[in-house]
Amino acid sequence: MDDDGWARFEAIIDSALAERPPGVRRQIGTFLNLIRIGPALRWGRTFDGLDDRRRDAWLRWLQDGPIGLFRQGFWGLKTLLFMGYYGQCEVWTEIGYAPLFDARGRLGAGA
């Protein structure tokens, strides 16, 4: 994303977080710290110091692992991030999404 995209990304997420109770915002902050510091227990390095393979492995462990709280936290964080990105209309062209209010002329056998 360019600078404008990052600004929109942050604005969407800030707006979404502002609607959430303070407790939820604190939980997200705690989870982000877990993501950052947790790898140190396994690899002796924080998230920033990991290579891509280990970063991927750590995130997938949070997503799929045995701790329900972590799975839920990962899903919630991921949802927030995807909102910030895919919630931008400017991203529509990147993914080929082009809605029309009047699409009647676009219907017909395709596949």
Place this chain on the structure above:
Amino acid sequence: MPERETDVLVIGSGAGGGAVAKELAPLVAAGKRVTVVEWGAKLRPEEYTGREVDMAEKLYFDSGGMLTQDRAMTLAMGRAYGGSTVVYTGTSLTVPERVIAKWGVPGLDWRDVVTRSQKYLEENNVHLLDEDEINDNNRLFLDGCRHLGIRVEQFPINVKGCRGSSLCNLGCPSLAKQGTHRVQLPAAERAGVEVVTNCRVERIGEREVTASVMNPAWGEPSSWEPGRYRIRAKLVVVSSGAVQGPALLLRSGFGDRLPALGRYLTLHPALILVGEHEHEITNFYGHPKSYYCDEFLESERFLLETCMYFPFTTAKNLIGFGAEHSELMRAFPRLQMILVLAIDPALPSNRLTLGGDGEPVVDYTLTEPVIDSLHASMRASARIFFAAGARRVHAPAGVRFFIDRSQADRVDELIPRERVVPGRMSVTSAHVMGGCRMGSGVADSVTDGWGQVHGTPWLYVADASLFPHCSEINPYVTIMALADRVAERIRDRAGELLA
């Protein structure tokens, strides 16, 4: 605090409240006052922009992402002039006889529900779309099911002048969807019913409520000035939906003598699956929901429906991240989608309670049989995608992000039961039911068969919270039929209730 008076106060303007408002409009001609208060805003036509995040904020509670207590599910409930009828896809089915029989509500006859449902099917212009109005996303589901010998039905839809924007769930920009905001509420208002938007009811007292009006940054301003009000009413009808309605009654102290209040919630837990085709298909053009399959309803307790969602909703429903996720999202014009819904049991432990702040908390647990249904539905959907020619499929419980068509004969192995794990997948509900179930007694119900709250002759409920069990179909028309019944009872007893 300013005071207002009315004869009948209806709280909520969705499928239930809208139907009640119109059916009680004749009371106005008889000199009575009927007032509807609606928490949400009445959007102006030009405010239906189709922008996903913006419209979710304007039209849904918690932007469509209200979490259950264990955070395993999100609930999507509309909040607007017209309630959830503004944001649902307009599928309009009549409840089957077996469902009403299972409900076992004294005096509730299926044939009566059908007659009332038929009235709303006509009022709301419900019909089958012509073949040339059906897009590829829907047609491929039909083709895939037929190839596998699976029964498919077409959804009747409540639209007039549909222009195929596929934006139903963000509010129809063509105003084609015939929800209560387009049919029943305007008719009620023309007949003299007052509808007050941006008005949240805080508490129900003895034939009165306290409410507050606050205008958001969108929609028309309320007809009442911002501030708190005490509204005196001879009769109150709660039509606030299965979360806000029971929550309001609990906050108002009715739970003390109604142990079933808030209990027996059902949700039709749902998941989205995605299949990718080789070529672009018409998916975000055309009505998104033309077909459904109830072949597995009795055997494995799930339904399949066609669907098409928006970029953010799609992204959050894919289980994964990184390059694969991005790759599938960039195939958006080639995506086919199926929505699976599980038929869940009505359990007293699945309930609505209040948090410390008085706000609703949905305490709902996905049971093992429901998880089994979701698992089976994913396998069935994957087979349908491949039968329709998809090159690969994403299933939330897949062992890998993609299942390639070369692996189509290994679907069972590649979507194992142990991967269906709450908290990992995006399980949603747009059909929230129960909480004020109809029945015969206080021990296990909240209202009688006509929606009157037990022991409180001036208080009625008219929305999906009446359902003793889930409807096993989209609940919309059934809500209206039951609300119609409630309104008839009120009209019949108006002389006594509104004296």
